[in-house]
Amino acid sequence: MRFYCPACWADFGEDFDWCPHCGLDVREFWASKDYVEKLVLALNHPEKSTPIRAAWILGKLRDPKAVKALIGLIGKTKDVYLAVAAVRALAEIGTHDAIAFLETVCDHPARMVREAARKALDQDSCEPVNRQQPPNEELGR
Ligand SMILES: [Zn+2]
Numbered sequence: 349m350r351f352y353c354p355a356c357w358a359d360f361g362e363d364f365d366w367c368p369h370c371g372l373d374v375r376e377f378w379a380s381k382d383y384v385e386k387l388v389l390a391l392n393h394p395e396k397s398t399p400i401r402a403a404w405i406l407g408k409l410r411d412p413k414a415v416k417a418l419i420g421l422i423g424k425t426k427d428v429y430l431a432v433a434a435v436r437a438l439a440e441i442g443t444h445d446a447i448a449f450l451e452t453v454c455d456h457p458a459r460m461v462r463e464a465a466r467k468a469l470d471q472d473s474c475e476p477v478n479r480q481q482p483p484n485e486e487l488g489r
Contacts, residue, residue, distance in 0.1 A: 351364065352393060352394065353369060353372055354372070354374070354377055354378070356369050356372070358370065359394070383409075385413075387414065388402075391418070391421050396427065399421070403418065406418065407439070407441060412446075414437070415438065415443055415445050416445075418434045418438050418441075419438070419445075422434045422435065422461070428458045428460050431458065432461055432464040447469070451469065453465035
């Protein structure tokens, strides 16, 4: 079991109260965050499987607070599997912003990511999207 500082991502072999690297009060930090905020932070976790799990859970929670972080993640991650997980999570959250972003993922350099976006949008191909009918318009804003 490894422990990570949620601020600097230093890893330690023990569950410290204070990060030995940056001095963050780890207990206090976690106590001040809600579940979604913790998952959003876990998207930057250095251990590969953790961000993927976090993205998956965020999709299940369908909390719009996660949309911005997931979009940022797809823009910067080099991990195709993580990008796909983030695409799926955005599709599940399904806010207008999330769907509008997925339409732009059709230009993503990785085929797996483009495919995931295409499936999420339920399109036959990544052709320019008909913006006349945003999927969640009737949910109201
Ligand atoms: Zn730290």
